[in-house]
Amino acid sequence: TLERIAEIQRETRTFLVFDQGGGSSLEPGMRRLLVAGGDEVRRMQAAARVRETQSGLQQVSQPRSDPLAVLSTMSWPQNINEWGRLQKTIWAGHPKLKPGWIRIMSKTKQQEYYMRVADKESTFD
Numbered sequence: 001t002l003e004r005i006a007e008i009q010r011e012t013r014t015f016l017v018f019d020q021g022g023g024s025s026l027e028p029g030m031r032r033l034l035v036a037g038g039d040e041v042r043r044m045q046a047a048a049r050v051r052e053t054q055s056g057l058q059q060v061s062q063p064r065s066d067p068l069a070v071l072s073t074m075s076w077p078q079n080i081n082e083w084g085r086l087q088k089t090i091w092a093g094h095p096k097l098k099p100g101w102i103r104i105m106s107k108t109k110q111q112e113y114y115m116r117v118a119d120k121e122s123t124f125d
Contacts, residue, residue, distance in 0.1 A: 004053050012046040013037060064093040067105055067112060076107060080117065 005016050014037035033050055035043045070090045077083045083104050091103050091112075103112050104122070115122040 005050070008046050008049045008053070012042045012049070013039070014042055014046040016046060016050065065091060067091055067094075067103075068110060071105060077104075080104075080115070080120075083115075084117065 008014070009016055014035055017034045017036070018031040019034060033047065035046050035050075037043050037046070067090045070092075074086075077086055080102070084102050087102055090105070094103075097103065097114065100118055101114050101116050104115055105112050106124075111124065113122055113124045
């Protein structure tokens with residue numbers, strides 16, 4: 001929240017700004033945190049406190065979805081593009097994957113697996 005950000009700025013004597021990437025390549029919906037201040041230790045403390053705050057908000061605001069239940073309400077995705085587009089819907093509240101990876105549900109095993117989109121390498125681990 002903005003109040004929490006203001007509190008962190010006061011406590012650490014830093015200035016915090018979220019931006020949309022400023023020309024860098026960010027995933028859709030992602031923002032960058034810029035921490036300004038003359039003292040490196042205080043900047044590090046501010047960044048850590050923001051991460052703690054965000055982590056707590058995510059846990060409270062979005063419970064993990066049941067991917068099979070979500071999939072039962074829609075047409076089963078037919079290709080990688082559809083799986084990629086539906087990641088946040090099917091796996092709402094689940095931990096983020098490394099960049100370039102997506103989750104896919106095996107229709108026969110009823111189990112999720114992971115695919116690296118660049119080379120289509122997949123694994124159940």
